[in-house]
Amino acid sequence: MTADNKTEKLQGRALFEAIGKPKTIVAPMVDQSELAWRILSRRYGAELCYTPMFHARLFANEPKYRDSMWSELDGDKEKDRPLIVQFCANDADYLLKAARFVEDKCDAVDLNLGCPQGIAKKGNYGAFLMDDWELVHKLIRNLHDNLKCPVTAKIRVYDDWEKSLEYAKLVLDAGAQFITIHGRTRDMKGQATGLANWDLLRYLRDNLPEDQVFFANGNILYPSDLQRCTDAVKCDAVMSAEGNLYNPAVFWTKTDDIDMQFRRVDKMLREYFEIVKEVPGEASRHAMKSHFFKLLHAFLNVHTELRPVIGKTSVHSSFDEWEKIVVRVEEIVEEIYQKDNISEIDVVTTGEVQSWGGSYKTVPFWRCQPYFRTVNGEKQNTRVLHVAATEKVEKTSKKEVKQDAKVQTEESSTKRKPSEELEGERKKVDIEKENVTI
Numbered sequence: 001m002t003a004d005n006k007t008e009k010l011q012g013r014a015l016f017e018a019i020g021k022p023k024t025i026v027a028p029m030v031d032q033s034e035l036a037w038r039i040l041s042r043r044y045g046a047e048l049c050y051t052p053m054f055h056a057r058l059f060a061n062e063p064k065y066r067d068s069m070w071s072e073l074d075g076d077k078e079k080d081r082p083l084i085v086q087f088c089a090n091d092a093d094y095l096l097k098a099a100r101f102v103e104d105k106c107d108a109v110d111l112n113l114g115c116p117q118g119i120a121k122k123g124n125y126g127a128f129l130m131d132d133w134e135l136v137h138k139l140i141r142n143l144h145d146n147l148k149c150p151v152t153a154k155i156r157v158y159d160d161w162e163k164s165l166e167y168a169k170l171v172l173d174a175g176a177q178f179i180t181i182h183g184r185t186r187d188m189k190g191q192a193t194g195l196a197n198w199d200l201l202r203y204l205r206d207n208l209p210e211d212q213v214f215f216a217n218g219n220i221l222y223p224s225d226l227q228r229c230t231d232a233v234k235c236d237a238v239m240s241a242e243g244n245l246y247n248p249a250v251f252w253t254k255t256d257d258i259d260m261q262f263r264r265v266d267k268m269l270r271e272y273f274e275i276v277k278e279v280p281g282e283a284s285r286h287a288m289k290s291h292f293f294k295l296l297h298a299f300l301n302v303h304t305e306l307r308p309v310i311g312k313t314s315v316h317s318s319f320d321e322w323e324k325i326v327v328r329v330e331e332i333v334e335e336i337y338q339k340d341n342i343s344e345i346d347v348v349t350t351g352e353v354q355s356w357g358g359s360y361k362t363v364p365f366w367r368c369q370p371y372f373r374t375v376n377g378e379k380q381n382t383r384v385l386h387v388a389a390t391e392k393v394e395k396t397s398k399k400e401v402k403q404d405a406k407v408q409t410e411e412s413s414t415k416r417k418p419s420e421e422l423e424g425e426r427k428k429v430d431i432e433k434e435n436v437t438i
């Protein structure tokens, strides 16, 4: 690739327009934003999807790893575009080598600069590259100069607004064509997740070149939050991770129809399951258990008898076994719809506006909805949970922690073991299961 080739690549806003000016984005999610999930999310309003983060060196060097993450249908022009493929890396050569495997099969390659987990610290990638700007610049520039497709980046912020701005400018100067900013710092993870800072995102947006394509990430619970975020940040598009996992229709804004925005879990589960059966590759099979748990989260709080049934499944379970679970969910929800008072109970209500600017909704347990946990006896979402993080963590009762741990154990028993490092990635996903953000 030469400098001439570089100029042929679509850049910035031209690239954004070429991929249809997406407004809604499925976030990169390890083991969770795989092909089947992307297909489902696109049907419910996602206009751009990111793959899960792939480990650049493994992707470059280990065909087994690559095959487990990427199938012939990933990046398919009809079914899986626009698509951005994300890598984590700390070596420019490996990153380029990995990216070359997908440069013809996606719209851009993204560098993960946001993962704050211990595994990223150990491997020196993700948010830990925030300490080595020179390396960040080199990684992005090498792709910008040598890859056929454009490069983008997803970053976290610093507490210091000016430093965040300088960092964003460096990432863009290196050649990133889109920037996604997750409005949390590297320390805002796990129990200290807290609110993403939209004011800071707005500050960055306002101080970057006007034409810069800017994606905001953080705090999306409901479809109605998308416009709130766009208005607050003045961003081009909004990315959601966790909101999308619990409700793939979080991006549905074409109508206010609750049958779309908060779809019945039996229907969503069936649709997802039928997609998994159709798509090739291992990744979608491996993600099933976790998706079942998340899609059914509220439902399983009532129908606890299904929890161990899903818990016992593994990647080796036959589709017939999964089918039984899907059918059981369908039967239970159908029974609910036989109730005489169904029209009275099948409603979504919106509560008062909260201090963080949005409102909680009450959604029937048989409909997809965001995940809340209880802290200090209060219904809370992990995204808005820790406005006063430390104080709340200290007060969280042991019982609540235990309950969360139990859910985590049941959801965690799906794993692949292609290599030690890959196993590390899986562990990270297991940590993620209860809403630790990357």
Ligand SMILES: Cc1cc2nc3c(=O)[nH]c(=O)nc-3n(C[C@H](O)[C@H](O)[C@H](O)COP(=O)(O)O)c2cc1C
Binding pocket: 027, 028, 029, 030, 032, 052, 053, 086, 112, 113, 114, 115, 154, 182, 217, 218, 219, 220, 239, 240, 241, 242, 243, 383, 432, 433, 435, 436, 437, 438
């Ligand atoms: C299960 C899960 C997996 C994630 N994996 C990745 C990843 O592979 N790459 C990345 O950049 N961020 C990853 N993240 C972080 C999200 O992309 C996003 O930045 C973060 O969750 C905040 O968005 P949210 O408030 O919509 O959840 C992950 C988050 C979750 C919940």
